[in-house]
Amino acid sequence: MLKFYTLTQEITPEHRRRIFPLLFDWCYLEDAELRNHFQQVATLEEAEVAILPIDLGYYLKHGQKKEEERFIQSAKEAHKKVWVYSGGDFGTTLSEEVTTFRLGGFHSKMNANTNVMPSFINDPYEVLLTGTWFPLTKTEKPTIGFVGNAEGSFNKWLKEFLIYGKQSLNRLLKKDPTDWQSFFPSSIIRFQMLQKIKESSRVQTDFIYRNKYRAGATNEEEKRKTSLAFYQNIEKNLYTFCLRGSGNFSVRFYETLMMGRIPLLIDTDVRLPFHDRIQWHQHCVLATRENYIEKLVDFHQQHSEQELKKIQESNRQLAKEVLNRKAYFIAISKEIMSS
Incomplete structure (x- = not known):
C-alpha cells in the first residue's frame, strides 16, 4: 500500500476540475478500490510520495509559484518522491527530481521521470x-x-x-x-x-x-x-x-x-x-x-x-x-x- 501526503486544504470544490487525477477519485468520488492500494497520511514524514494537489499551471499562473516550490523543496529535503500534475494540451517540463504526469509532450525532450497519462475515456x-x-x-x-x-x-x-x-x-x-x-x-x-x-x-x-x-x-x-x-x-x-x-x-x-x-x-x-x-x-x-x-x-x-x-x-x-x-x-x- 503506497502512502501519500498532500495539502488537503487545497482540495476544495473550486479545484475539482484541476486536481491531480488520482486525488479526484480519492477525494471527490471516494473510490473504495483505491483504498486497497493507497493510504493518505497526515504528515510528510509518514509518506512515501508527496503529491502536489493542483495542476502545476494553476500555481504558476496565479502567483503561487513560491508555494509550489516550497512544497517540492520540503518533500525533497525529507527524501520523498514528488508527484506533480501538469495538465492541459501542452504541459510544463520540470526538473528530473520530480515525477511529472502529463497528457502529452515530445518524447525526445522529456526526461525519464515524465509519465504520459492516457486520456481517460468512458466506455x-x-x-x-x-x-x-x-x-x-x-x-x-x-x-x-x-x-x-x-x-x-x-x-x-x-x-x-x-x-x-x-x-x-x-x-x-x-x-x-x-x-x-x-x-x-x-x-x-x-x-x-x-x-x-x-x-x-x-x-x-x-x-x-x-x-x-x-x-x-x-x-x-x-x-x-x-x-x-x-x-x-x-x-x-x-x-x-x-x-x-x-x-x-x-x-x-x-x-x-x-x-x-x-x-x-x-x-x-x-x-x-x-x-x-x-x-x-x-x-x-x-x-x-x-x-x-x-x-x-x-x-x-x-x-x-x-x-x-x-x-x-x-x-x-x-x-x-x-x-x-x-x-x-x-x-x-x-x-x-x-x-
Whole structure:
C-alpha cells in the first residue's frame, strides 16, 4: 500500500476540475478500490510520495509559484518522491527530481521521470451506444474512418497561426509557463493527410470533415448527436486515423482503443503511456507523415482475420483494464512498491 501526503486544504470544490487525477477519485468520488492500494497520511514524514494537489499551471499562473516550490523543496529535503500534475494540451517540463504526469509532450525532450497519462475515456457502450461490442471481420482493403476537425482553407491556416502567435507571445512574456511549441496547424495537416488516403486505391475511406470542434454543437442534444456519429464511425471501421491536435497527443487514439478498433497513429515524437512496458506496435499502426498509407496497407495484409480480431479484443481490454484512471495509478503504485 503506497502512502501519500498532500495539502488537503487545497482540495476544495473550486479545484475539482484541476486536481491531480488520482486525488479526484480519492477525494471527490471516494473510490473504495483505491483504498486497497493507497493510504493518505497526515504528515510528510509518514509518506512515501508527496503529491502536489493542483495542476502545476494553476500555481504558476496565479502567483503561487513560491508555494509550489516550497512544497517540492520540503518533500525533497525529507527524501520523498514528488508527484506533480501538469495538465492541459501542452504541459510544463520540470526538473528530473520530480515525477511529472502529463497528457502529452515530445518524447525526445522529456526526461525519464515524465509519465504520459492516457486520456481517460468512458466506455461509449455504457453511456451512449446501444447494443454490445463486437469485432469486425477482415475486408480486402483496410477500412479507415475519421470524424473531426479537418479543413484545408487559407482562412483556417491563418486562424491557427494567429492562435499560435498569441500563445508564443504569452510564453515569451512569461504569462504562459507551458513548454515552447513549434507551429503545427493540426487541422490543415490532418486534412492534407486524409485527402492522400482518399486518393489511394488501396484503402477504403469513411471520412466526415468538421470545420469546428463537435461540429459547433452548443446544447446537450447536439453534443449527443455528434458524439454518436463520431463513435459509430469508429465502430464500423477497422482502423481510425489519429493525429495530434494542439498538444502532442491524440484523444482519438484512446477513444479508438476503447472502441476495440485499431488506431493508425501518426508519430509526431509522441510518448505513449507505459511506453517501456506496453508493446504498442501490437495495438496500433504506428507510422510517420511519409509512410502512413504503406504502413496501413502492410499491417492489414500481414495479419489474418483471426489476428485482427484478437488485436481488437486486446485493444478494448487494454483501454478498459489498464488505461482507465484507477488502473493507471494502481499500476504506478505497484511499480514503486516493488522497486
